[in-house]
Amino acid sequence: MNFEQLTYTVRDRVALITFNRPERMNALTKVMEREIRDAMEQAGQDPQVRAIVLTGAGRAFCAGMDLEELEVLPPDDIRAQKWMRPYDMNRRADYQTRYSYFPAVHKPIIAAINGAAAGLGLIMALYSDIRFASSSAVFSTAFAKRGLIAEHGIAWILPRVVGPGHAADLLMSSRKVSAEEALRMQLVNRLVEPEALLDEALAYARDLADNVSPRSIRVMKRQLWEAPYQTLGEAVADANKEMFLSILSADFKEGVQHFMEKRPAEFTGE
Template sequence: IKHALAEAESDERVVGIVLTGEGKGFCPGMDMNALDSQSSGTNNGQREDLSFLAANPGDEALGENFETTYTYLMSIRKPIIAAINGACAGLGLAVATMTDIRIVERSAKFSTAFSQRGLIAEHGISWTLPRLIGTGNALDLLWSARKFDGEEAKDLGLAEILAEDGESLLTAKNYIKKLAMGSAPKSLQVIKAQVHRHNNMQLGESMKETNDWMAISLERSDFKEGVRSFIEKRPPNFERVSLT
């Protein structure tokens, strides 16, 4: 996944990224046979060599909080939309909470799963989930590990958009197409960084950084194009973001 995300992040033709599951599920969590071998000590430690896929996507300037195994998703310089097309549990749910927007299908099934496996809230979900749905709701889902569907995910605030079954990927693609047609890619990048960075700052500190970044944005050609296209009543032609 890191390799694919790094490729998409560095491609200036790409405005946004969709993360979805193959087949009928998003990600049902870790393989139970792998967990069994870990708990019984029978794992022989042999793994396929995937070093050729090594990659380090994301903006290092956001700091070490966004450099861990899964939190790097929040530092990717482009919007990441999760198109949740089926089972989403455990690790899969944790990863989904670190994407920028979640589009869920009505019949998709969710569960935190951890407590029913004798585990704690892993992979940063104890930080992300309360920020999305509130402390009480997060504790309920983490303690009980109960199953819930896409409609409840939307009601809780875990998902931003509810799609009909089989339509999450198309809905996500259409969402990104709308961004590409009307929003400056650089603005999308900076706004994402603002939201995630400022979630860990005091208000005054975040305002100071915002003012500094705003001064920079006022000097960009995108600002001039945004004003000009509005006056001329035409779609804007913003610059694409290149990381090279």
């Protein structure tokens, strides 16, 4: 599949998806929005891909929606069916909306945040599973300074990542947050020097691809994203069911065997 506003490559079982409008700080357009969805779907379905890294070209990760896209008013109704994923009864409905679909991709998504992540760029980073950031990255919700509101579920996910107080601060003030402060509030998981960011994110993704059961990651990712809707009892019951199934899996047998034989794992994801 050819893309116009992003690049997509696969190497060593890792898909690298790069926002590619550096002259506009990778500001989101309708074209890019459609392409990122297609690229995530492609990576999710590709048996040669076991992990996904999302980053931006140039000095920004994604600076939010391109304001030129909003000049024609009224804009498209964001509730329109065309912006929804094709309904899949095997995926939770919460994770089939316009931007909340990253959790429905059954592979780990690592955001390598190389620069500014604002508005929708921050939302996509939040819906990723793990966030590495350049020490020069800057974060902002931006919405209140544009006369907008907490869009696309950020009022649900941001408090779960940084806590209610930090979420209220970031949303209501729309202030810029440095990489160091983002790490302190756990908005990001790891800070890396700018020149090493992509290499470190890719190395982490390759480690997942090479040394961890794809089946385990697939199930764990579902468990993590289902947990906010479950009671503790429901989460335990779900874990007990999945534990029984995992013991019957080929990856469990390989996990034991490669450990006993002291050799690299050869997981199949089955």
